[in-house]
Amino acid sequence: xxxxxxxxxxxxxxxxxxxxxxxxxxxxxxxxxxxxxxxxxxxxxxxxxxxxxxxxxxxxxxxxxxxxxxxxxxxxxxxxxxxxxxxxxxxxxxxxxxxxxxxxxxxxxxxxxxxxxxxxxxxxxxxxxxxxxxxxxxxxxxxxxxxxxxxxxxxxxxxxxxxxxxxxxxxxxxxxxxxxxxxxxxxxxxxxxxxxxxxxxxxxxxxxxxxxxxxxxxxxxxxxxxxxxxxxxxxxxxxxxxxxxxxxxxxxxxxxxxxxxxxxxxxxxxxxxxxxxxxxxxxxxxxxxxxxxxxxxxxxxxxxxxxxxxxxxxxxxxxxxxxxxxxxxxxxxxxxxxxxxxxxxxxxxxxxxxxxxxxxxxxxxxxxxxxxxxxxxxxxxxxxxxxxxxxxxxxxxxxxxxxxxxxxxxxxxxxxxxxxxxxxxxxxxxxxxxxxxxxxxxxxxxxxxxxxxxxxx
Numbered sequence: 001x002x003x004x005x006x007x008x009x010x011x012x013x014x015x016x017x018x019x020x021x022x023x024x025x026x027x028x029x030x031x032x033x034x035x036x037x038x039x040x041x042x043x044x045x046x047x048x049x050x051x052x053x054x055x056x057x058x059x060x061x062x063x064x065x066x067x068x069x070x071x072x073x074x075x076x077x078x079x080x081x082x083x084x085x086x087x088x089x090x091x092x093x094x095x096x097x098x099x100x101x102x103x104x105x106x107x108x109x110x111x112x113x114x115x116x117x118x119x120x121x122x123x124x125x126x127x128x129x130x131x132x133x134x135x136x137x138x139x140x141x142x143x144x145x146x147x148x149x150x151x152x153x154x155x156x157x158x159x160x161x162x163x164x165x166x167x168x169x170x171x172x173x174x175x176x177x178x179x180x181x182x183x184x185x186x187x188x189x190x191x192x193x194x195x196x197x198x199x200x201x202x203x204x205x206x207x208x209x210x211x212x213x214x215x216x217x218x219x220x221x222x223x224x225x226x227x228x229x230x231x232x233x234x235x236x237x238x239x240x241x242x243x244x245x246x247x248x249x250x251x252x253x254x255x256x257x258x259x260x261x262x263x264x265x266x267x268x269x270x271x272x273x274x275x276x277x278x279x280x281x282x283x284x285x286x287x288x289x290x291x292x293x294x295x296x297x298x299x300x301x302x303x304x305x306x307x308x309x310x311x312x313x314x315x316x317x318x319x320x321x322x323x324x325x326x327x328x329x330x331x332x333x334x335x336x337x338x339x340x341x342x343x344x345x346x347x348x349x350x351x352x353x354x355x356x357x358x359x360x361x362x363x364x365x366x367x368x369x370x371x372x373x374x375x376x377x378x379x380x381x382x383x384x385x386x387x388x389x390x391x392x393x394x395x396x397x398x399x400x401x402x403x404x405x406x407x408x409x410x411x412x413x414x415x416x417x418x419x420x421x422x423x424x425x426x427x428x429x430x431x432x433x434x435x436x437x438x439x440x441x442x443x444x445x446x447x448x449x450x451x452x453x454x455x456x457x
Contacts, residue, residue, distance in 0.1 A: 362388030
């Protein structure tokens with residue numbers, strides 16, 4: 001308080017004289033032997049001292065209130081912080097903890113007090129923490145970090161970034177260690193998913209390259225297959241001519257006939273040649289069909305919608321992939337009579353291939369792949385069922401999400417069912433799944449008979 005405000009609180013000279021006369025009239029021994037002026041001076045000094053004490057007391061009260069406010073603010077910051085904080089003594093025992101630390105470790109404040117962080121870690125993780133603690137015995141500014149896996153009281157594991165700061169001793173406080181625990185479990189999961197997506201994209205890019213290569217190979221195979229088919233037909237004609245010459249030779253008089261062994265060998269050749277010719281023709285036709293199917297499947301297709309038979313699309317898709325799986329699974333087909341539908345056949349072929357591959361991969365120990373088609377009202381319906389491991393109800397909710405897969409990296413890209421859902425949607429259809437763990441899965445695709453399709457890519 002300045003001198004002006006101090007003077008306002010002092011008594012006037014008249015008020016002091018009246019107070020001195022009052023005290024002189026009393027029997028108080030403290031004022032006996034003093035003159036009136038001395039008494040006045042003494043009263044004045046006492047009054048000034050009293051005012052100064054009152055000012056100091058007020059300042060002290062204000063300081064105490066400020067300290068209490070700061071303490072309240074600090075406690076609210078400490079206990080309400082989004083990061084878990086633990087105050088520990090030099091032995092590593094927990095002295096105080098905030099709300100987030102209690103949530104992270106699944107403990108109450110009372111149960112945490114006195115424990116050490118090593119109790120929530122494996123032996124290996126506890127050793128890493130101990131090394132970090134030893135390196136954090138420096139000044140206040142020293143901060144050490146390490147990533148550890150904590151096991152909470154309920155048994156759950158959390159990935160945590162641990163920071164340790166050494167708090168030096170003061171006049172009123174012992175040296176402490178402040179632990180900051182940041183839960184990075186979600187970040188680690190996101191990083192793992194991102195890495196999986198990157199690997200899947202790399203795999204997808206490889207598959208796209210394989211598709212382009214397959215289309216090129218299929219185109220290149222066409223020429224030699226043409227030569228083989230043409231030469232086979234020429235060979236067939238020449239063989240028939242040769243056999244005709246042999247018959248004429250037999251019927252010509254004056255020429256020595258074949259002996260018995262030669263007749264037997266000739267009969268065998270005549271019997272086997274038609275069979276060999278038929279097998280060669282069948283093999284060539286099979287190669288030509290595979291090449292044509294592969295070219296059509298690998299071709300990006302056209303935006304035009306055409307009328308097609310879903311059963312033919314299914315047969316074509318099976319010819320592409322079934323040779324790879326026929327030794328591990330049985331195939332059951334029940335293809336009913338269907339009306340033509342307006343569609344993009346190459347897209348529906350990809351849909352069939354995706355669903356078949358997905359079904360076969362679910363049957364790791366073998367099983368039966370069932371494909372059924374039938375008509376119902378104004379729709380054609382395709383069911384592809386397997387006897388595999390089934391899909392959990394939780395995974396069924398994410399089944400058509402891009403990059404979602406329950407397969408290991410490299411086995412599936414996580415895009416097959418997402419692409420299939422897009423194809424069905426563009427055809428104004430519906431795709432659904434019914435599955436139970438251990439009992440297999442059935443995908444049902446419903447496509448309208450009369451529709452123009454969605455032009456969205």
